Amino acid sequence: MLDNQELRLRPPRNRVETRAIGWWTLQSSLFALPLPITFGVLWLFITPARFVFGPLFLVALVPGLLFMGIMPVWRYRVHRWEMTDEAVYAASGWLWQRWRVVPLSRVQTVDMLRGPLQQLFGLSGITATSASSAGAVKIKGLDHRTATELVEKLTRATQAVPGDAT
Amino acid sequence: MTPDSAVRPADQTETDEWGRLNPRLFLVNLSVVATPLATFAATTVLTGGEINLQVLITCASFLITCLVIAGISVMRLITTRYRITDDRVELHKGRFFRSERSIPVDRIRSVDLTANPLHRVFGLTSLKIATGDQATSGGGLSLDGLSVHDAEELRRRLSELRHARQGLATADPDDDATLARLDWAWLRYAPLTLWGVGGVFIAVGSVYRTLHEMKVDPLELGVVKDLEERFGSLPLWYGILLTLAVIVVIGVAGSTATFIEGWGGYHLDRPETGLLRVRRGLLITRSVSIEEQRLRGAEVAEPLLLRWAGGARLKAVASGLGDEDENSSRSRLTPPVPRALAQSIAADVLGERVSPTTEAQLAPHPRAALRRRLNRALIWSVLIAAPLVGLGLWLTPVLVHTGWITAVVLFCAGAAFAFDAYRSLGHAVHGPYLVTRSGTFTRRTAALQRDGIIGWTITRSAFQRRAGLLTLGAATAAGSGVYKVRDVAVSDGLALAEDAVPGLLAPFVERAPARH
Known part of the structure; x- marks a missing residue:
């Protein structure tokens, strides 16, 4: 360094x-x-x-x-997301801001959530949980299609890794 | 991995015998009904034989509830059966709502025995099998009311099976694998765990509520009246001091009693290779087993008073110990003990020569972290004093003076805590561990295995962003889920993350020329 x-x-x-x-x-x-x-x-x-x-x-x-x-x-200026071959990375918050990185090998479940208000705007949210009770990556405010694609990619990536991800 | 299915394979050999709960459980169930009867008798005595309808209804409904509970327990006793086959444990129970559960032996993480006093009177115990699923509470299975002999036998067989399947050697029973045993000299630390004082309030509150429900006003009781008459004429400050003294004395007695009950017969050992076991409890005996494979580190906790007295407590950082509440009670490895001993037990448990919680050279955090803590002290003292000053400006100047004196005193105390909290802050990467320390009211030093880190969480409040600080959280499947390095300089924090788990955060970090 x-x-x-x-x-x-x-x-x-x-x-x-x-x-x-x-x-x-x-x-x-x-x-x-x-x-x-x-x-x-x-x-x-x-x-x-x-x-x-x-x-x-x-x-x-x-x-x-x-x-x-x-x-x-x-x-809107803070919330951002990114998925690489190794990890999911997301930023959220406004006064208190939070950046989360979880390696794909540690992702256990991927959920998609559309609340009634989100549906009104055609938006979706994604939660990728890991074995840590505090380690879930949440990405809110995605387009339906982007969200579905992202969930597919995440699911595929996590299936490719053997083990129980703890 | 074999799925945890409820359907057992049909070709299983049917030679294994089904075990049942012990019939003595019936007596335990009967004794549940004794509680409402006793309450009823006590009320009769307290009120001098005058039973009104309300009391009668309360007691009757209580009795019925207990009867139903007893009935359900008896049903459970009759319908529960279990067995161990070559590769799994099976539990069948229920008549109307039939449940069949089967857990592969490989998935078992721990087998715990717990016995409450009632169980112990009848020589019974509860056996709980936990699996790796942390999220679902229904992950394991429990057998309430086995005879102690059956339970020990069951646990021995499970452990043998597990070892045979994993190809590990069973420990030689003659080998002394004790790591620590109760020393009654530790009792001196018992009063220093603050929550005894809180316990007094909870106890007083619940007694008052119960009496109130029974239509007995505690303030009208003879004893209380007598106290009121005797002390009612004393000056206020004397009364306050006396009350405080009484609360402290009861609190000390309470925490001492809790210590004796919770840690009597404490014994930490390694009954077999790769397994840590804590046995403790005087009335309720608990036995918690932690697989070392699941152990991800250790945490030394020093509550303020205990720290001043040179004591500390040790907790295991392990996964598969259940949800947050269960984890906090099951991860305890020692009662409050001398700090040096806690550190040496930590070293033994982690299999190191010296515990990383002592040996690591912790890097201090920037001065901005101290400023944040001082600001917090300032804000709190102003917030607490402001109402006094406000009222004083409106009513009387005496309150204004009380207000600003309060603020000054509070700020001085707060500043002392702020300096202490700042001195507590520290972090290091030490061998295979990430070590982090923080806190003043309870100073915690956690050593977390670096390969147990399964993600990073970085948080920055508006103030932290202005001060160039961040809080780095190492997410893990073990312990409390996240271990934080608080208020570290941005550059240092990111470098630390990169040191601890190379390559995970690096793609998202960029380098900028230094500003100075």
């Missing part, structure tokens, strides 16, 4: 689908919006208490909108 060089983690090669931004926005709105909507409705109908619900509405709405505006785009 050369001493005058710094090592850096290279981001995985493939981005997830742009549609994933829409999916994450919708998903975050389910958490962020119900509270301000409740306050808004109360503000509309309980006129004497408007001085309370007005500020509450704003206090609940602004952070929620910020979250919905920032998180999906940030995630």
Whole structure:
């Protein structure tokens, strides 16, 4: 190893689908919006208490909108994946970011998951688990076709390796 | 690999005899019913013979539940049978829901015997066979209520079969394979495992809840009233000190009792080649066997008080010990013992001359890691003091002073912990092991075999990214699943990963000219 060089983690090669931004926005709105909507409705109908619900509405709405505006785009910039002949490599997260590498020889099961919201956007998620309880690689926000191909490739690669992968 | 199928081959020789559970189990089952009867009697005495409908209903439903449980257990006793053939263990049970299970001998990872006090009174024990499947709890099989003799015999036969199939030599029974035995001098460490104090709260809470359910208000009991009268007139600080003292005393007594119960008769040995066995427990006897093939390292844990007293505990890092809860109790190799002894047992267990947890030269982590820990101390002390100051500004200046003094005191204590936590941090690649150490409240030094690492997880929070740090997690099938090297400099962390498992992370790492 050369001493005058710094090592850096290279981001995985493939981005997830742009549609994933829409999916994450919708998903975050389910958490962020119900509270301000409740306050808004109360503000509309309980006129004497408007001085309370007005500020509450704003206090609940602004952070929620910020979250919905920032998180999906940030995630899109971080979430990436890559599969080589030896390993799967994926990055995820936004404030807390996570990079995972699992050698194909250690992958035990490959699952594909499409939640109702993901289906709405035509997206799929893949989980490749290893024998470690903490070692699963999750790739979310892939196109259906890409996901299916990836699952096939992963399954083929893991079958090629004998042993119980522990 | 042979599949773990429920259907046994038809051409199996039918000469093997079916074994059954011991009939004495019937008595154990009967005794379950004794609990509600005893509770009922106790309530009658406590309330002075006045039984209201509520108590009656509670006790009756309790009794019925216990009767049903006893009935189910009796059914199990009647319908369960097992046998060992040349290559597998078979267990049939149930009448209405019939289950037939068969496990190839090759897949067996461990055979454990556990006996609770009730079982021991009747000379019974439970045998549990675990297989390699970590994910599914239904992976193994268990036989509850064998006579001790049958269970020992069964275990001996299984181990012989396994050894014959794997071509290993059975150990000479005269050979003394003891690695460690209980020394009652270790009892001095027992009070230093903090959770005794927590145990007091749990005990008090559950007693209060039970009494409350039985419509007895504990605060109205004579004993409590008496205490209240005697101490009610004392100043508050005295009362608080007294309560604290009482809690500490009960906590110490509790942890000592837990130690005696959990570790009485402790014996760590190697009964046969390639197998570690821990036997312990005074009332509930436990016996855990760990195949050395499944052993991936060792972890030395030093809770704060224990560390100050120079003690440590040793845990095995092994796969196939069950889920997280089971793993944490079954992986224990020693009670709290002197640190040097823990290290030497670690060396014996791993088959090394000196334990990698002592010998490795741990590299310190960058100063930024210390800054993170100091910041955390600062944030916590401010967060705790802020409500006091806020209330003080609103109500009275006394609280403001209390607030900032609290903050200063907390920060000083926190800073001391931060420095300690920073000094604890360290990592190294030492021979076939990756060694990592961290933590202040419980300092853990883990040595993980490098070929047991089955992936890397790198996490970076926003703060870590700004400080140029990362947390490197070595994923493994053994122990807690991931062993972390916390807050290491990016370049050092990636180099460490490359050193530990050459070639795995390398394709995803790029080199950039140094910035300085």
